[in-house]
Amino acid sequence: MDELSKKAETIEMAKAYEPSQVEGKWYPFWEKNGFFHSEVDEGKKAFSIVMPPPNVTGALHLGHALDGTIQDILTRYKRMRGYNALWLPGTDHAGIATQAKVEAQLVKEGMRRQELGRDKFLDRVWEWKKQYGGRITQQLRRLGASCDWERERFTMDEGCSKAVREAFVDLYRQGLIYRGNYIVNWCPKCHTTISDIEVEHVDREGNLYHLSYPVKDSDETLVVATTRPETMLGDTAVAVHPDDERYQHLIGKTLVLPLMEREIPIIADEYVDREFGTGAVKITPAHDPNDFEIGLRHQLPQIVVLDKEARMNEYAGKYQGMERFEARKAIVEDLKAAGVLLKIDSHAHAVGECYRCATVIEPMVSKQWFVKMEPLAKPAIEVVKDGRLKFVPERFDKIYLGWMENIRDWCISRQLWWGHRIPVWYCEDCGQEICAKEDPAICPSCGGGHLKQDPDVLDTWFSSGLWPFSTMGWPEKTPELSQFYPTTVLVTGRDIIFFWVARMIFMAMEFRKEVPFPQVMIHGLVLDAKGRKMSKSLGNGVDPIEVIEQYGADTLRFMLITGNTPGNDLRFHPERLEATRNFCNKIWNASRFVLMNLEDYEAGPRGELTLADRWILTRYAATIEKITEALEAFDLGEAGRILYEFIWNEFCDWYIELTKPRLYNKEDKLARHTAQSILLEVLEGTLRLLHPFMPFLTEEIWQNLPVQGVSIMMQSWPEVPAYHEEEAVQDMTLLMEAIKAIRNIRAEMKVSPAQKVEILILAADPNQRLVLENGKADILKLAGGARVELFAAMAEKPSQAAGAVLEGVEIYLPLKGLMDLDKEIARLEKEIALVLAEQQVLETKLNNPGFTNKAPAAVVAKERERAEGLSARKTALEERLAELQTSK
Incomplete structure (x- = not known):
């Protein structure tokens, strides 16, 4: 028999749920049978989502686990709803991080990449990628991610590389990519530029140095305050505010730069804050982004005094060769000796660090490649303002728009070897600059063959910005683009809106003239129990793989989803793992109980439904409806909460208990069959509702049920059945409240569970009395009653009795001799x-x-x-x- 025409081989359910025995079995079964794969099918409505590509150097962390769980829930849900669902996975080449990994390997071998040369070094990187690059995708499989692995992509695969060339050349030819000297963020350790949003600003205690600059041909001095005295060697002006009355007479005059004895002008610029420091600011255009802008306005020279190792260079005079912080100390001592340093104040300020290695970044003027952002940002702003693209939650609209409306040109060149090399060549014969999609053999201007390619590579985010459509074959017109693009939704963390989301939006508007996705679902970060970011330095990190090995993937997934709302950070409390594991065990044990009582079950018509039957079927219908609504609104936490409440409280704690008398009464076969039938219907349907959240547990249980099909993940999403008996819900609620009230009295009065008690119920309303009369057997069984007596009225209420009052109902337990009156x-x-x-x-x-x-x-x-x-x-x-x- 064809493997897919029958259900997978089953085994008898074990007494306890062991995730390790289950998860390793079902994932290979799903993947081997191609259940994750989606072919283009124009006859089906498409649902598509692209995975935010994790770094090829990475290992699964809790942020990945949360992000992947959300995407998997949405994909499994839509697949079950009949959509042609595609979740496209892939990894990012991570230029800086990957190159650092391989360079570290070379250092252990006593070698530097420069000794290997570019080509051999890149061979080593590809070799490293082949050996280690699949680690995170294997870990995503452990999580249960139902990605279409047959379509897995890599930001430097052939197709993505072609898309990068296409995009770069197109932008270049439009004049939107240019090369020029500009202030950039330089990491002295990674030896490359990094973008503004890759700089992490950390508050540090520092100093504010007050320096006295002499005015030329005068006895006057102008006092400036700086946090970085080492950069004064590159000063080309001192600026004051044009309206600052203190310095009006000095504007246009010349200062003598201490230590360097170079003459620099005093200029007026509105950027200067009159209230900060002395109101006079040293201007170092080559080493400060604000000074750079002032320098452009006043046509100041740019003097670079630091090299790419953050050491003082030949323009730093006698300090040449010193490391920047070492030079600071020497300069401060020399300024003291010269009588120029007036005072030093303690000053806390934000210091920019490289997001990769935490090295203090160095603002530096350098010749780089840039993308003009203003024309690209405009359509990307409009699509959010006019509602073509929505953030969930909506509050992230403002964050996105605030950044986009103040965006600066994007520095896209990186001084690395690993990455998409900039497709620009320089003719050494005539000086022509050539930008081409294919590597040129000769210069189109002079016909010369001496061409040299630009050594830099593109910022990793350039290729990631094309991800939603490059992965589907663009620039070719592919069937995948036709069906799956634009994608349906993007799921990502709030910390990556500027890094990635914004770039995908403006790239899509430029190259596809439409949004890459109509909705962006933003989730928060996973923090520790104290609300802190997880980090190696704090020692508060949690390895998801270790959690999976101890508790199972389903426990981790459900814990990450529940108790959280879209966009908000989630605190990781280990005790919640225990609670979720208990929930898994509850489901397992309830399912085993149902299965053990289905031995003689055969499909057939049901008998008369009890109040409990009508109640559970109505609640089951409402649960389907509410969970579907929550998933459509991306409120996965609410969907998980509803499932938890229904499964634990209503199905397990109440309905199963209420069916036991009929299940155990094998004489009344029709009543037993009716209970079996409803138990099976609700359990099987609930497993389907739960499947996107807990795929492994639900598959294992479902495979043991007497139902048709090869896998639960290929079953349809439950339709809302026509059970809407609100009266049954009201009546059942009354019965349950009465039983709970009696249980509470027994517990508070410390009445032994083995001791049967007399129960007196006063119910003036005839309808309530009838419900409770019909429910006597359930009250006796579930509340430990010896006898239940109902009254429409009581001449005298029992005195030596504990009581409870519900709406319209009074309950008394005569406990003479057992009750503590006080x-x-x-x-x-x-x-x-x-x-x-x-x-x-x-x-x-x-x-x-x-x-x-x-x-x-x-x-x-x-x-x-x-x-x-x-x-x-x-x-x-x-x-x-x-x-x-x-x-x-």
């Missing part, structure tokens, strides 16, 4: 206090015109009815309390 009085007083607190909240709500005038009339009426019920309950509790106090 304890029962204290319990009633506590219950009255709770009712009073609830009344106060409700009263405030009903006295608020904002609620009573705007809420639907039915909702207001229901709240008024609830208020009346609380009032009646309070009165009954107070009467009971008075009776006990009198009897005492």
Whole structure:
């Protein structure tokens, strides 16, 4: 028989759920049978999502686990709803990080990349990628990610490389890519530029140095304040505010730069903050981004005094060769000796660090490649403003727009060997600059063959910005682009909006003239229990693979999703793993119980439904509806909460218990069959609802059920059945509340579970009395009753009895000789206090015109009815309390 025409081979369910015995079995089964793969099928509605490509150097961390779980839930859900669902995976070449890994290997071998040469070094990187680059994708499989691995991409594969060339050349020819001297963020350790958003600003304690610059041909001095005295060697001006009356007479005059004895002008610029320091600012255009802009406005020279190792260079005079912080100390001492250093103040300020290696970055003027952002940003701003692209939650619109509306030109060149090499060549014969999609053999201008390619590579985010369409074959017109693009939704963390999301949007608007996805679902970060970012330095990191090995992937997935709302950070509490594992075990044990009672089950018509049957079927229908709504709104945490409540509280704790008398009564075969049938329907459907969240557990259980199909993941999403008996829900709620009230009394009075008690119920309403009369057997069984007696009225209420008051119902347990009267009085007083607190909240709500005038009339009426019920309950509790106090 064809493997796919039958269900996978099953085994008898073990007594306890062991994730390690399950997860290693089902993932290979799914992948081997191609369940994750999607062929182009124009006859089906498409759902597509691209994975934010993790770095090829990376290992799975909790952020990846959360991100991957969200995407997997959405993909499995849409697949079950009949969509042609594609989740396209891939990895990023991670230029800086990967090159650093391989260079570290070379250092261990006593070698530097320069000794190998570019080509051999790149061979080593590809070799490293082949050996280690698949680690994170294997770990994603451990998580249960149902990606279409047959379509896995890499930002430097042939197709993506072609797309990068196409995009670069197109932008270059439009004049949107240019090369020029500009201030950039230079990392002295990684030996490359990094973008503004890759700089992490860390607050550090530092100093503010007050220096006295002499005015030429004068006895006057101008005092400036700086946090970086080493950069004064590159000063080309001192600026003051044009309206600062203190310095009006000095504007246009010349200063003598201490230590360097170079003459520099005093200029006026509105950028200067008159309130900071002395109101006079040293201007070093080559080593400060703000000074660079001032320098351009005033046509100041740019003097670079640091080299790429962050050592002082030949323009630094006698300090040449010193490391920058070593030079700072020497310069400060020399300034003191010269009488130029007036004072040093402690000064806390933000210091920029490289996001990769935490080295203090050095702003430096350098010749780099840039993308003009203003024309690209405009359409990317408009699509959010006009609603073509929406962020979930909406508050991230403002964050995105704030950044895009103030965007600077993007420095895209990196001084690395690993990456997409800039497709520009320089003719050594005539000086022509050639930008081409294919490597040129000769110069198109002079015909010369001496061409030299630009040594730099592109910023990794350039290729990542093309990801949604480059992975589907662009620039070719492919069937995949036709069906799966634009993608349906992007799922990513809030910390990557500027790095990646914005770039995908403006690249898509430029090259595809449409949004890459209509919705962006933003999730928060996973923090430790104290709300701190996880890091090696704090020692608070959690390895998801270790969690999976201890608790199982389903436990990790469900824990990450529940108790959280879109866009908000999640605190990782280890105890929540224990609670979620208990939930898995609850599902497992309930399923085993159902299976053990299905031995003689055969499909057939049901008998008369009990109140419990009608209740669970109505609640099951409502659960499907609510979970579907929550998933469509990307509120996965709410969907998980609804599932948890339904499975644990309603199905396991109540319905299964209520079916046991019928299951154990093999004489009444029709009643037993009816209970079996409903148990199977609700369990099987609930497993399908749970499958996107807990794929392994649900597959294992489902494979043991007497149902048709090869895998639960290939089954359809449950349709909402036509069970909407609200009366059954109300009646069942009354019965459950009565049983819970009796259980609570027994627990508080410390009545032994083995001791049967007499239960007296006063219910004036005939409908309530009928419900409780019909539910006597359930009350006796689930509340430990010896006898249940119902009354429409009581001439005299029992005195030596513990009691509870529901809406319209009073319950008494005669406990003569067993009851502590003082304890029962204290319990009633506590219950009255709770009712009073609830009344106060409700009263405030009903006295608020904002609620009573705007809420639907039915909702207001229901709240008024609830208020009346609380009032009646309070009165009954107070009467009971008075009776006990009198009897005492």
